Every structure is written in structure tokens, then in C-alpha cells.
Amino acid sequence: MNQTTTLHAEVTQWLDEHWDPNMDLLNWRSLVADSGWGAPSWPSDYYGKDMSPMEASIVEQAFADYGAVGAAQSGVRMLAALTLLAHGSHDQKQKYLRGILTGEDQWCQLFSEPGSGSDLAGATTRADLRGDEWIINGQKVWNTSAHHAQYGLLLARTDWDAPKHQGLTYFVINMEQPGVEVRQLAQMNGHASFNEVFMTDAVVSRDDLVGEPGGGWKCAMTTLANERRSFDRARDIGARKGRQGKIFRDLEEEFAIANEPYTWYPQRAGRVDLILQRAVATGAIDDPAQRQDIARLHIMAESAKWTGERAKAAAKAGKPQGPEGSLGKLAASNVARLAARVHTAISGNDALLTGANSPMDGVIAEILVSTPAISIAGGTDEIQKNIIAERVMGLPKEPRVDDGPFRDVRRNTSGPTTKA
Amino acid sequence: MALVFTADQDQFRDSIQRFLSDQMPTSRVRQLMATDHGLDNQLWRQTSTELALTGIHIPEHLGGAGFGPVELGIALEEMGRALFCGPYLSSAVLSAYALLICADADQQERWLGDVASGERRCSLAVTESAGLWQNDDIQTKATGGGTASSLLNGRKRFVIDGQSADLILVAARADDGIALYMIDGDTNGLTVTALQTMDPTRKMADIELNDAVATKLTHAPDHLLDTLLNVACIALANEMIGGCQRLLDSAVNYTQLRYQFGRSIASFQAIKHRLADLLLDVELSRSAAYQAAQTLADCSDLRTLDEDQRRHLTEHASLAKAAVCETYLQTALETIQLHGGIGFTWENDTHLWFKRAKSSEVLFGTPAEHRERMMTAIESGNRSQENAA
Numbered sequence: 001m002n003q004t005t006t007l008h009a010e011v012t013q014w015l016d017e018h019w020d021p022n023m024d025l026l027n028w029r030s031l032v033a034d035s036g037w038g039a040p041s042w043p044s045d046y047y048g049k050d051m052s053p054m055e056a057s058i059v060e061q062a063f064a065d066y067g068a069v070g071a072a073q074s075g076v077r078m079l080a081a082l083t084l085l086a087h088g089s090h091d092q093k094q095k096y097l098r099g100i101l102t103g104e105d106q107w108c109q110l111f112s113e114p115g116s117g118s119d120l121a122g123a124t125t126r127a128d129l130r131g132d133e134w135i136i137n138g139q140k141v142w143n144t145s146a147h148h149a150q151y152g153l154l155l156a157r158t159d160w161d162a163p164k165h166q167g168l169t170y171f172v173i174n175m176e177q178p179g180v181e182v183r184q185l186a187q188m189n190g191h192a193s194f195n196e197v198f199m200t201d202a203v204v205s206r207d208d209l210v211g212e213p214g215g216g217w218k219c220a221m222t223t224l225a226n227e228r229r230s231f232d233r234a235r236d237i238g239a240r241k242g243r244q245g246k247i248f249r250d251l252e253e254e255f256a257i258a259n260e261p262y263t264w265y266p267q268r269a270g271r272v273d274l275i276l277q278r279a280v281a282t283g284a285i286d287d288p289a290q291r292q293d294i295a296r297l298h299i300m301a302e303s304a305k306w307t308g309e310r311a312k313a314a315a316k317a318g319k320p321q322g323p324e325g326s327l328g329k330l331a332a333s334n335v336a337r338l339a340a341r342v343h344t345a346i347s348g349n350d351a352l353l354t355g356a357n358s359p360m361d362g363v364i365a366e367i368l369v370s371t372p373a374i375s376i377a378g379g380t381d382e383i384q385k386n387i388i389a390e391r392v393m394g395l396p397k398e399p400r401v402d403d404g405p406f407r408d409v410r411r412n413t414s415g416p417t418t419k420a
Numbered sequence: 421m422a423l424v425f426t427a428d429q430d431q432f433r434d435s436i437q438r439f440l441s442d443q444m445p446t447s448r449v450r451q452l453m454a455t456d457h458g459l460d461n462q463l464w465r466q467t468s469t470e471l472a473l474t475g476i477h478i479p480e481h482l483g484g485a486g487f488g489p490v491e492l493g494i495a496l497e498e499m500g501r502a503l504f505c506g507p508y509l510s511s512a513v514l515s516a517y518a519l520l521i522c523a524d525a526d527q528q529e530r531w532l533g534d535v536a537s538g539e540r541r542c543s544l545a546v547t548e549s550a551g552l553w554q555n556d557d558i559q560t561k562a563t564g565g566g567t568a569s570s571l572l573n574g575r576k577r578f579v580i581d582g583q584s585a586d587l588i589l590v591a592a593r594a595d596d597g598i599a600l601y602m603i604d605g606d607t608n609g610l611t612v613t614a615l616q617t618m619d620p621t622r623k624m625a626d627i628e629l630n631d632a633v634a635t636k637l638t639h640a641p642d643h644l645l646d647t648l649l650n651v652a653c654i655a656l657a658n659e660m661i662g663g664c665q666r667l668l669d670s671a672v673n674y675t676q677l678r679y680q681f682g683r684s685i686a687s688f689q690a691i692k693h694r695l696a697d698l699l700l701d702v703e704l705s706r707s708a709a710y711q712a713a714q715t716l717a718d719c720s721d722l723r724t725l726d727e728d729q730r731r732h733l734t735e736h737a738s739l740a741k742a743a744v745c746e747t748y749l750q751t752a753l754e755t756i757q758l759h760g761g762i763g764f765t766w767e768n769d770t771h772l773w774f775k776r777a778k779s780s781e782v783l784f785g786t787p788a789e790h791r792e793r794m795m796t797a798i799e800s801g802n803r804s805q806e807n808a809a
Contacts, residue, residue, distance in 0.1 A: 295791035
């Protein structure tokens with residue numbers, strides 16, 4: 001407790017000495033990054049202070065209590081940082097981590113391909129070494145924010161004779177080069193949150209290979225393991241909106257751009273929070289059959305919420321994770337699907353309306369055309385069920401037919417690189 | 421909110437689990453379910469005296485161990501897992517809570533100590549024609565003078581363990597409203613008829629009361645039947661979740677052992693995905709059951725619940741009952757299906773839990789009735805929020 005107070009006071013004193021809401025955001029964040037307070041759990045050699053996650057959360061709290069802006073957190077940047085910290089070279093950490101914290105550089109993830117979604121390790125984007133450069137050819141898809149990213153985290157195949165997981169290598173690619181073309185991908189709900197990225201003889205310097213050649217899968221797993229946390233953080237920033245000073249105007253602008261792809265995400269989750277008010281507004285609340293459906297949804301959503309709380313409480317108490325910790329994503333899919341059905345039943349014809357006089361300014365219709373995404377994005381329900389069955393319940397794996405040299409593995413016949 | 425069990429609570433669960441796997445294997449369940457009373461006196465004594473399970477939730481000064489609904493939930497869950505045969509739900513849970521709420525100090529001394537120690541077994545008789553316990557459903561009449569003795573006339577249905585009860589608590593209507601009345605199991609004017617049901621692990625009886633002499637319990641707080649129903653649903657939900665887990669475990673085990681087409685059938689996605697869906701249902705329902713037990717634990721005095729507490733208790737109790745009983749049945753059906761033909765045989769144990777799931781589904785009201793009851797509680801909460809605003 002004493003330690004907490006001391007650390008909190010130390011941060012507060014630093015803020016007393018340096019914080020000025022009329023600075024511009026980049027200058028302020030440069031100060032924060034160089035002080036080590038922007039990422040205190042990172043090593044002191046790389047913009048951190050070697051602190052435990054516990055101490056880091058105290059620092060974060062001190063910034064929040066003070067009302068000061070911390071290091072940039074939004075989007076894919078933290079995934080990049082954590083992957084580089086775990087697997088990157090000294091030079092890579094020197095080169096990239098500061099721009100991540102100051103917010104100067106945006107990052108994106110280049111993993112999924114048209115031919116490899118659930119089977120991520122089946123990637124066929126190729127990287128060929130030519131002199132001191134890797135030449136990249138292939139296509140990536142579902143790349144959030146790639147259209148304003150300076151750097152990409154790229155998973156590409158460097159060895160076609162190795163088994164598929166062992167032939168992949170992880171790179172940092174400069175997105176601002178002639179060989180990289182980014183196209184926004186229009187979705188069925190009218191938004192365009194993701195991109196397709198086409199790489200044609202794009203160039204990556206030898207120094208930007210992360211980890212070992214053939215060690216890309218391990219690095220990619222590090223990135224994915226941290227994926228969930230980054231989205232939680234992106235939301236935190238919103239809590240500081242509405243304060244006065246240039247720094248906050250800059251922040252809001254950054255936030256608007258960073259979160260533009262996500263405005264439909266609440267609708268994707270089904271908007272259970274709107275159900276009762278809609279049922280009252282439409283009179284559905286007086287229909288016994290509708291009440292049963294609304295009740296079923298309420299039960300599922302509450303039970304899912306409590307299950308998440310159980311998982312958190314167990315982790316906090318230092319207990320080994322039980323099954324409750326692996327079920328959130330699948331539960332969220334079920335809740336969203338049921339919510340879309342119930343919203344439709346409650347609104348009837350009006351659920352179709354998207355223009356003027358539509359229910360809740362088109363939000364109801366947006367729920368209906370957005371919920372199909374939740375059971376696909378970030379790992380399909382089917383993959384989630386495999387993971388639950390195999391890792392949580394200990395059921396045997398499906399027999400594999402994709403071992404041996406990747407060159408010989410059957411794969412999609414569409415896409416630019418069917419066979420090496 | 422106690423979303424995670426303490427080390428002591430885990431230890432408590434382990435000790436019950438060990439005891440029941442020793443003393444209540446399915447071979448024993450099958451013997452007991454074939455008897456009239458579904459009860460082993462020696463085992464009941466062990467349960468109540470050695471393990472003191474019958475009094476865990478009773479305050480120490482009334483002869484219990486002084487724990488609460490969370491510990492009781494653990495015991496019930498383990499009993500549901502083992503299909504414990506004996507009047508635990510009827511006597512130790514429902515009747516004991518009824519006495520805690522309605523009996524005055526003298527009456528508690530007279531009966532509650534014996535119920536807490538398992539010395540005497542008591543059943544609670546509320547249901548007449550409807551599943552939910554509602555004032556409108558109570559036609560049984562109490563007449564006669566004073567608190568010392570009343571006369572009861574009427575008919576009660578689906579009285580759990582009514583055929584083996586030493587005492588029966590009856591919900592009856594007098595001029596001044598509905599209260600609970602205690603009668604002796606061998607009193608004149610009481611006729612107990614054992615019911616033939618498809619779930620032989622939970623014994624039930626109809627009772628007829630013709631001028632049966634009874635003692636009125638002193639306290640009859642507002643919304644008494646609602647509160648009792650909430651306790652019943654929360655207890656049942658926690659009991660059911662143990663059965664769900666037992667079924668799921670057996671499905672997981674069996675599908676791994678069973679080989680077809682040269683591989684364990686658990687390696688087929690068609691099977692894995694169903695098991696993953698079941699696990700999700702069971703864990704979500706578990707959260708509902710645990711939350712409901714916690715909400716009950718948060719009510720310091722069930723006799724004087726304020727409106728807010730009662731609303732929460734009703735919402736969470738009905739939510740848990742509706743959620744868990746549907747999951748229980750679904751898990752039982754899937755477990756039979758995943759066993760294939762063997763799952764439909766008498767020899768395979770799955771049907772024992774299937775039948776308990778079926779009887780639990782309709783006991784204390786159907787899932788649809790509880791969803792409606794939950795909705796009403798939620799709406800009254802929203803209305804009172806609006807009024808406050």
C-alpha cells in the first residue's frame with residue numbers, strides 16, 4: 001500500500017513538473033515516451049522502467065487521476081510493440097518503439113489471406129531473399145487501419161519445403177512504398193473497416209526480419225495473444241474526452257480516426273442494452289411471446305456477463321483458469337445472434353428502415369446487418385469450438401492431412417500464389 | 421459478489437465429493453430409487469451428523485453451522501452431481517428456510533434444531549394446482565382457535581418426500597391470510613399418497629387434510645410464498661448444475677473411449693462442437709446459479725426484505741431456475757444422443773440424470789413461467805427507477 005502511494009506520488013510530481021494541456025500532442029508524448037512513464041512495464045533500455053504490470057497499472061492510474069494524457073495506445077500499435085519486445089532485435093526496438101508510444105506511426109497487421117483465414121498458418125504470401133532485401137509478393141486481407149498505417153506486421157512464407165508452421169517468417173514492412181497497394185474492403189453493412197493489401201515486389205530490408213527465419217508462427221502467436229487487450233485499451237481513451245486544451249483537441253482527432261473503423265462494433269454485439277426500451281416503445285413488452293424471447297436474451301446476456309466476471313475473479317485470486325475463461329467469444333456470438341432476432345421481432349417492418357424516421361436513427365437496421373460479423377471476426381465460432389474442445393475439454397485433435405513439406409499440401413486454387 | 425470460491429469452500433466441496441462418491445455410487449442410487457422412501461437411514465445420519473450438511477446454513481445458536489447460501493449451494497451441487505437420495509432439498513433446505521422465516525423463537529427451538537440435525541425430517545407442502553407458488557393457488561383452509569391449534573382442510577400435491585416426513589409444513593389460507601402450519605406426520609386426518617413418477621430418485625406424495633390438527637407458525641411476512649419460491653428455485657438451480665456437470669463429464673469420457681471408423685468419435689468436429697456448445701451452456705448456467713445463491717446470501721433477513729432486495733432476489737432466482745433447468749435437460753438429451761444406443765438402455769446411468777432433469781424442469785414452475793416472472797420483476801424495477809427519477 002505504502003509502495004503504491006509512493007509511486008503514485010512520484011508520477012504525480014513528474015506530471016506537476018511537466019504536464020501542460022496546451023502543448024501539442026506529439027511533443028507531450030515524446031516527453032512521456034522518453035521519461036519511461038509511457039510504458040513503465042517495458043525494459044528501461046526501451047522507454048520503460050522495468051516495472052511489474054501491477055506497478056504499471058498504478059502509473060496508469062496516476063495519469064488518469066491527474067487527467068493527463070499518456071502514451072498512444074490505440075489500434076494495432078501495442079500488438080506491434082509487445083511482439084517486438086518479445087522477439088525483436090535491439091535495433092528494431094530502438095527504431096520502432098518510440099514512434100509507437102508517441103503516436104507518430106500507425107501500424108497494421110498483415111496475417112490473414114484470401115486463401116487462409118481460420119488456417120492462418122497456410123499463408124502463401126511469399127518472401128524471397130534477393131541480396132540484402134526480402135522481396136514480398138502476395139495478398140493480405142482483413143487489415144484494420146492499413147489505409148493509414150506506416151508499418152505492417154507481416155507473416156510471409158520463406159521456406160516452401162518446411163512443414164507449414166515452420167516455413168513462415170515475421171517481418172516489419174514499410175507500408176509507404178510503391179509495391180504495397182491498400183484497398184478498402186466494403187462490408188455488407190456499408191462500412192469499410194478493413195482493407196485488402198496487395199504486395200507486388202514490395203521490399204523489406206534484411207534488418208526488418210523479426211525473430212528467426214522460419215520462426216514467424218511463434219511471433220504471430222505473441223501478436224494474437226495480445227490482441228484482445230489492445231481493444232480494451234482503445235476504449236479507455238474515450239473516457240478523457242471533453243477536456244480543455246490543445247492536447248485534448250489533438251487527442252480527439254486522433255481518437256476519431258483511430259476509432260472510425262469501430263463505430264459499428266457495438267451494433268455487431270447485438271445492442272442488448274436497447275432491447276427493453278425498444279420493447280416498451282413498440283408495445284412488444286405486452287406480448288407474451290415476445291416477453292419470452294426478451295427473457296431468453298436477458299438470461300443469456302446476464303449469464304455471459306457473470307461468466308466473464310467469474311473468469312476475472314478467478315484470475316485475480318490466482319486460481320488456475322477454468323473453462324469459464326475460454327468461453328467469452330462464443331458466448332458473445334450467441335448473444336448477438338439472439339439479440340438480432342429479438343430486435344427484429346420487436347421492431348417488425350420498421351427494423352428495415354435506415355433513412356429518416358428509422359428506429360433509433362438506423363441503429364436497429366445496423367444491428368441486423370452487423371451481427372453476422374461477430375461469429376467470424378477474430379476466430380470463427382467453429383475455430384473457437386475446436387479450441388474449447390481440444391484445449392479446455394482435452395478432446396483429441398482431428399487427424400491432420402497438412403503435414404510434410406508445405407509445397408505438397410493441398411490448398412485453395414484461387415488467389416495469386418497457388419503453388420510455389 | 422463471491423464469484424470465486426475460497427480455499428475453505430473448495431475444501432468443503434472436496435470432502436462432500438469424497439463422501440458421496442464413496443457412499444452414493446449409482447449402484448446405491450439404483451437400490452434406493454427402487455424403495456418406497458428412497459432413503460437410507462444410516463446414510464442420512466452420516467450426512468446430517470458426521471458431515472453436518474443438514475445444518476450448514478442454519479445459525480449456530482439454532483443448532484447449525486452458521487454458513488450461508490453459498491456453502492449450501494456447494495452441498496446441493498454435489499448432491500445433484502451424485503443424485504443423492506434422501507430428503508435434503510425437502511427437509512434441510514426448504515423446510516429449514518421456512519422455519520427460519522416463519523417460526524418464532526419457541527417454534528424454532530421446538531422444530532428447527534431437529535431439522536438442522538437431521539433428527540426429524542420435514543416436508544414443505546405448498547403446491548396445489550399450479551407450478552408456481554402463488555397466493556391464488558392456495559385453497560387449503562385453516563380454521564379454529566388461536567395459535568395453539570388450527571384445523572387444516574384441503575389437498576396438496578407434489579410434496580417432496582411427503583411419504584417419509586416426520587413433520588409437514590403446509591401453506592394454508594385463514595381469514596387473516598396465508599401462513600404456514602406445522603403438522604405431525606402421523607396426525608389424524610392426514611392422508612399421504614405416494615406418487616408414481618418417472619423420476620424415482622426424487623420421491624413425491626399427494627397429501628389430503630381432513631380436519632388435520634396443526635400449529636400455525638407465528639410469522640407470515642408479506643410475499644411469503646414468493647420468498648419461499650425464490651429460495652426453492654435457487655436451491656434447485658444449484659442442485660441441477662451438479663447434475664449438468666456429471667452428465668457433461670460422462671459425455672466427454674464416453675466419446676473419447678468410443679471408437680468408430682478407426683478413430684475416437686470425440687475427434688470428429690461434429691461431436692466436439694456439440695460438446696463445446698454444451699460446456700458453454702453449462703458454464704453460463706453455472707454462473708446464473710452461483711449468482712442467485714450470492715444474491716440470496718446478500719439478503720440479511722428474509723423476513724423483512726425491502727422492495728429492491730425482493731425484486732433482485734426474484735429476478736435472479738427465476739433467471740437461474742429457467743436457465744439451469746433448460747440446460748440440464750438439453751445436456752441430458754445430448755448425453756443420451758452422444759452415447760448412441762447404449763444411452764437409451766436401462767443399464768447405462770444417463771437416464772437417471774435425464775429423469776431428474778425432467779422432474780426438475782417442471783418442479784416449482786416451468787421455465788416459461790419463470791421467464792415471465794423474471795420479466796415482471798425487471799419491469800417493476802424499471803418502473804420504480806422511473807418513479808424515483
